Amino acid sequence: MSRLLRPAVVVWLLALIGSLAVIANTHFTADMSAFLPRHPTEQQSLLVDQLKEGTLSRTLLIGIEGSDPAGRAKLSRGLTRALMQSELIATANNGSDESSAQERELLFRHRYLLSPAVTPEHFSVEGLRESIANSIDMLASPVGVLLKKLLPRDPTGEIMQLFSALGGGSMPNSQFGVWASQDGQRALLMVQTRAAGSDTDGQEAAINAVRLAFAEAAEQSAIDDAKIELSGAPVFAVEARATIKSEIRRLAVISALGTIALLGFAYRSATAIMFGLLPVLSGALAGIAAVSLGFGSVHGITIGFGTTLIGEAVDYTIYYFVQSSSADGDRAQRWIERFWPTIRLGVLTSICGFAALLGSGFPGLAQLGLYSIVGLITAAAITRYVLPIICPAGIGQRPLGNGGLGKRATAGLMHLNRLGAQGRGNWIVIGLALCAAAVIFQARDRLWDDRLSGLSPIPPAAQALDQKLRSDLGAPDLRYLVIIRRHGQEAALAASEEAGRVLDRLVDANVIAGYNSAARFLPSQASQQQRRDALPERAELQRNLNEAVRSLPLSASRLGGFVDDVAAARTAPLLDRDQFQGSSLAMLIDSLLMHRKTATGEEWTALLPLRAAAGQDIDPSRIQAALAAANIEGALCLDLAGESAQLYSAYLHEVILLSCAGLAAIAVLLTIALRSPRRMLHVLAPLLATVLIVIAGLSLAGIKLTLLHLIGVLLIFAVGSNYALFFDRPAGEAQAPLDTATLSSLLLANMATLIGFGALALAKVPVLNAIGVTVGPGAVLALLLAALLAKS
Amino acid sequence: MKRLAALICLLCLATTASAAWDVNQLMNDLAQKTGGRARFVEKQYLAVLDKPLVSSGELSYTAPNRLEKRTLSPKPELITLDDDTLYVERGGKKFSLRLSSRPEAVAFVDSIRGTLTGNRKLLEASYALILTGTQANWTLRLLPSDSEIAVLLRSIDIRGVRDRVTSVEYQLADGDRTVMTITPVETSP
Structure with a gap:
């Protein structure tokens, strides 16, 4: 009992309890936040806002397949009706007249407050004559059929302009009155969830509601051969989270079982396995607690990465058990003297590598760094200070070299080590490294995947479906935006109105095809006031109208509705956001005019998405220049695709810097600890060769490198150095091959690391997979090459 | 039994005799034309207006799928139908409409296209055909068979002389109507 009261044990137990307490209160996430920058620039924060809150993050694209066109149209209508009733859905549009009737009615009712054409001159004799004559001309055109009915109430043609603003751009194909794909094989709908992109739970509920509503609509209309397809950002967010969750569970099970099986094979003792895993588990708990304290929440990716920690941290206990087994007397003491300095240096190099990640603006990586550092330090410290106290004597004293398979493997490693000691390994390693370098040089143009989507956990099939639905719907990709921030809605x-005037000129000059703006549907109070004041009194309007239509084929007596509407508009209250409540216009306005409370007060962000002319690109710098010339303070033109590409290249740039910093730190550490550039080189040479071979291997396997592979390279140094260090000896010492126990412990530890990282390689989440396929083979190669290079 | 067979024979003969000039024959005649230019005057009688709207300009047709309507007065406008797309140019603004997205527009356009190309199948896809008159002065009445189109359109009367269309009259369901008279422009080869 007295053993458990030793300071080291007490500290350990207290730390364990503390960690568990922190973890119990930890918020775990699995959303896309791990992929978004921690310290964004202004442009990046706009991009992030869009990804988290923007329209795009709420838009579901829905396809109905199977059955026949009439059946699909029926389902589309049934589904739309049900979704418009749903609390979880903000708007549902299937292109049918009924789904936009309310919006058109609202615009028509408020047309005199909304139309920019409304000025006092507009209602003079001359103004009326001109606009009415224009409307009559329009009757003869192809849109005349639509206009005819509205002419008596809107002879000045305010509404046509507003309708075209609402439609904005090309409309999707239509079949039986609802949207359909170009090939006519599916009905299409566009739905916006009430939950924002950052609310994955809410979006999951909305998606389930859509599926349920579809099933009900199918049952009601007795159509059983149709199915629904969903895509869009909410679907991706929900699926990515589900994937990450299930992957983590799977990885944890695989690597835990693998490690336990390996230890069981080596030790043949349940007690040894239990004690062997103690430092690992403590390290994992301390790591999670540290991330929780440091970041406020723990991302699933971090936990997934934790499986590798099992593999690496278990090394320390393997060294402890196996290496001390051949020693006589106080074996723990012997081990501490003989091996601890090497292991300690290994831990420190690993920490140097992981510490570089702490500086990353990519939150997922920074969490990985902190988690690993705390986890490794904890596991090593417990192995060094706690295990010798609590571990019963005689545990795990069964060297791997005694078993059949283990014996052969150890013999193999010993053979390599002997080749190295004789100085014959150098040529093998140099040859392999040169081959690898040649492969990399050959593939240098197709080595990299330079898209952020290379990191995306969305499977390619889902991305393809999204592309298909998006192009069929002509859904705006919202790539170009003008963004204006102000401290008040007005x-x-x-x-926005000022910027709109600039953009109108650009539309006339064919620089852009069009744009949208919240001010179109909700003009500033000042503009509305101005327009209302411009409306003439009833008697005056009637007088002017009588005069204006004298030369026109339209008699004033037919235009009573117009006179009544203008009279009513003069006394109608000004529009505010609430008058649109319940229509899709409210959602449109909210998506174009975002509102949030900040430390300095309220902040309103107006977004004006630009539409490129067919087959043309928009040059953001030209828009920016036009906005600047109009002196619109702080108006920014943003290319979201360019911005996310830039975000990626910023990440990449940062990761390269961090990797270099990590490598430099490892080099400095080794120089100080080994006090010899030659020995430092001796440790680093097999790692450099390993990196070349791994990259060449990935390239041959057709895998394009992302920045996560680069992180993997850094970790090859951080992890692989642990093995290389064992083959390092001070200059004076004999270059004899290592003894069997040491070699077998190295082999066992290496296998454990391979299991940890190998499990990651099985992951479908690209972030985890990339690190797994890089570090797993890297760790094994590092050991083999280090053995081959045992003599420098 | 014999008498019945004779009656059937007689009926068959009667049909062939009167079918010397029928829809098929008209379609054949129309299909011979591969293109041409014509002047048009279009009068729109709209209930909402006191006087008909009159516009005029040129039509040109290139078989099988290109039709151009160039309005010169009162305001210039160019409407081009190319396969499945309708292009409209008006007051310096251009826009296009894919016909397949609007079934009612397809029906309107097919009435013209079917007549000009002598495509009976195309016409019968949306309309019931009633031919009256003689080869020298015929009227082909199109009655929409689709209820969605019938909501907008009551009938289309196409009048002609032999292989030439001389006027097209649309009777809309709301009582408005449009008459377009067509006179060919003799083009020197």
């Missing part, structure tokens, strides 16, 4: 709307 100011933001007024600035």
Whole structure:
């Protein structure tokens, strides 16, 4: 009992309890936040806002397949009706007249507050004559059929402009009155969830509601051969989270079982396995607790990465058990003297590598760094200070070299080590490294995947479906945006109107095809006031109208509705956001005019998405220049695709810097610890060769490198150095091959690391997979090459 | 039994005799034309207006799928139908409409296209055909068979002389109507 009261044990137990307490209160996430920058630039934060809150993050694209066109149209209508009733769905549109009737009615009712054409001159005799004559001309055109009915109430043609703003751009194909794909094989809908992109739970509920509503609609209309397809950002977010969750569970089980099986094979003792895993588990708990304290929440990716920690941290106990087994007397003491300095240096190099990740602006990586550092230090410290105290004597004293398979493997490693000691391994390693370098040089142009989507956990099939639905729907990709921030709604709307005037000129000049703006549907109060004041009194309007239509084929007596509507508009209250409540216009306005409370007060962000002319690109710098010339303060033109590409290259740039910093730190550490550039080189040479061979291997396997592979390279140094260090000897010492016990412990430890990282290689989440396929083979190669290079 | 067979024979003969000039024959005549230019005057009688709207300009047709309507007065406008796409140019603005997205527009366009190309199948896809008159002065009435189209359109009367269309009259369901008279422009080869 007295053993358990030793300071080291007490500290350990207290730390364990503390960690568990922190973890119990930890918020775990599995959303996309791990992929978004921690310290964004202004442009990046706009991009992040869009990804988290923007329209795009709420838009579901829905396809109905199977049955016949009439059946699909029926389902589309049934589904739309049900979704418009749902609390979870903000808007549902299937292209049918009924799904936009309310919006058109609203625009028509408020047309005199909404139309920019409304000025006092507009209602003069001359103004009326001109606009009415224009409307009559339009009757003869192809849109005349639509206009005819509206002419008596809207002879000045305010509504046509507003409708075209609502439609904005090309409309999807239509079959039986609802949207359909180009090939006519599926009905299409566009739905916006009420939950924002950052609310994955809410979006999951909305997606389930859609599926349920579809099943009900299918049952009601007795159609059983149709199915629904969903895509869009909410689906991706929900699926990515589900994938990450299930993957983590799977990885944890695989690597835990693998490690336990390996230890069981080596020790043949349940007690040894239990004691062997103690430092690992403590390290994992301490790591999670540290991330929770440091970041406020723990991402699933971090936990997934934790499986590798099992593999690496279990090394320490393997060294402890196996290496001390051949020693006589106080074996723990012998081990501490003989091996601890090497292991300690290994832990320190690993920490140097992981510490570089701490500086990353990519939150997933920074969490990985902290988790690994705390986990490794904890596991090593417990192995060094706690295990010798609590571990019963005689545990795990069964060297691997005694078993059949283990014996052969150890013999193999010993053979390599002997080749190295004789100085014959150098040529093998140099030859392999040169071959690898040649392969890399050959593939240098197709080595990299330079898209952020290379990191995306969305499977290619789902991305393809999204592309298909998106192009069929002509869904805006919202790539180009003008963004204006103000401290009040009125100011933001007024600035939007100013920017709108600039953009109108650009539309006339064919620089852009069009744009949208919240101010179109909700003009600033000042503009509305101005327009309302411009409306003439009833008697005056009637007088002007009588005069204006004298030369036109339209008599004033037919235009009573117009006179009534203008009279009513003069006394109608100004529009505010609430008058749109319940229609899809409310959602549209909210998505174009975002509102949030900040430390300095309220902030309103107006977004004006730009539409490129067919087959043309938009040059953001040209838009920016036009906005600047109009002196619209702080108006920014943003290319979201360019911005996310830049985000990626910023990450890549940062990761390269961090990797270099990590490598430099490892080099400095080794120089100080080994006090010899020659010995440092001796430790690093097999690692350099390993990196070349791994990259060449990945390239031959057709895997394109992302920045995560680069992180993997850094970790090859951080992890692989642990093995290389064992083959390092001070210059004076004999270059004899290592003894069997040491070699077998190295082999066992290496296998454990391979299991940990190998499990990651099985992951479908690209972040985890990339690190797994790089570090897993890297760790094994590092050991083999280090053995081959045992004599420098 | 014999008498019945004779009656059937007689009926068959009667049909062939009167079918010397029928829809098929008209379609054949129309299909011979591969293109041409014509002037048009279009009068729109709309209930909402006191006087008909009159516009005029040129039509040109290139078989099988290109039709151009160039309005010169009162305001210039160019409408081009190319396969499945309708292009409209008006007051310096251009826009296009894919016909397949609007079934009612397809029906309107097919009435013209079917007549000009002598494509009976195309016409019968949306309309019931009633031919009256003689080869020298015929009227082909199209009655929409689809209820969605019938909501907008009551009938289309296409009048002609032999292989030439001389006027097209649309009777809309709301009582408005449009008459377009067509006179060919003799083009020197």
